[in-house]
Amino acid sequence: MFASIAAAALAAATPATIAEHEAACAGKDGWSDPAPPIRIFANVYDVGTCGIVSLLITGPRGHILLDGATEEAAPGIAANIQRLGFQLSDVKIIGASHEHYDHVGGLAELQRLTGATVMSMPSAYLALETGKVDDDDPQLGLHKPYQPAKVGIMLADGFVVRQGPLAITAHATPGHAPAARAGLGAPAKAAAASLSSTPTA
Numbered sequence: 291m292f293a294s295i296a297a298a299a300l301a302a303a304t305p306a307t308i309a310e311h312e313a314a315c316a317g318k319d320g321w322s323d324p325a326p327p328i329r330i331f332a333n334v335y336d337v338g339t340c341g342i343v344s345l346l347i348t349g350p351r352g353h354i355l356l357d358g359a360t361e362e363a364a365p366g367i368a369a370n371i372q373r374l375g376f377q378l379s380d381v382k383i384i385g386a387s388h389e390h391y392d393h394v395g396g397l398a399e400l401q402r403l404t405g406a407t408v409m410s411m412p413s414a415y416l417a418l419e420t421g422k423v424d425d426d427d428p429q430l431g432l433h434k435p436y437q438p439a440k441v442g443i444m445l446a447d448g449f450v451v452r453q454g455p456l457a458i459t460a461h462a463t464p465g466h467a468p469a470a471r472a473g474l475g476a477p478a479k480a481a482a483a484s485l486s487s488t489p490t491a
């Protein structure tokens with residue numbers, strides 16, 4: 291099975307160019323406005339929308355998806371993964387920068403489509419499993435509820451999540467949301483990826 295995942299990764303279809311992405315999103319920056327997938331570097335792709343980044347980190351033993359935009363955006367994110375030549379069932383782990391609707395509204399549907407395990411900081415656990423942000427969230431009342439996802443991996447500051455040679459370290463950066471998290475990845479060899487995110491919405 292792993293060999294087939296590696297073969298699929300090598301055979302990844304051509305992502306859109308930055309110019310094509312900009313043309314598709316000209317005048318649009320909505321959370322759910324569909325955008326074509328682009329390659330950021332190495333094995334890291336943005337499969338999100340015009341307004342929300344969704345990072346796909348691919349590996350020979352399965353992929354990791356970070357952020358799922360909105361419920362309305364989930365089918366387009368899935369289609370972008372497939373457009374790149376990857377199988378949805380090879381997405382093994384889904385995480386999120388933080389628990390607001392514009393970043394996790396699509397997680398439940400993407401979990402259903404991929405069968406992936408969702409990972410969460412403890413302070414986002416109830417939000418992800420109920421679809422409602424905590425009462426102490428600075429943006430309480432600004433975001434609508436979302437379909438609950440099923441959390442299977444509980445993160446902690448410094449916790450390293452591994453999927454084959456991929457390794458993602460969780461760094462707690464609470465403030466924008468109770469569970470805001472930046473990730474730093476250090477996959478093996480040429481599949482190196484370095485990630486960070488500072489959410490603004």
Ligand SMILES: [Zn+2]
Pocket residue numbers: 388390429466467489490491
């Ligand atoms: Zn936010």
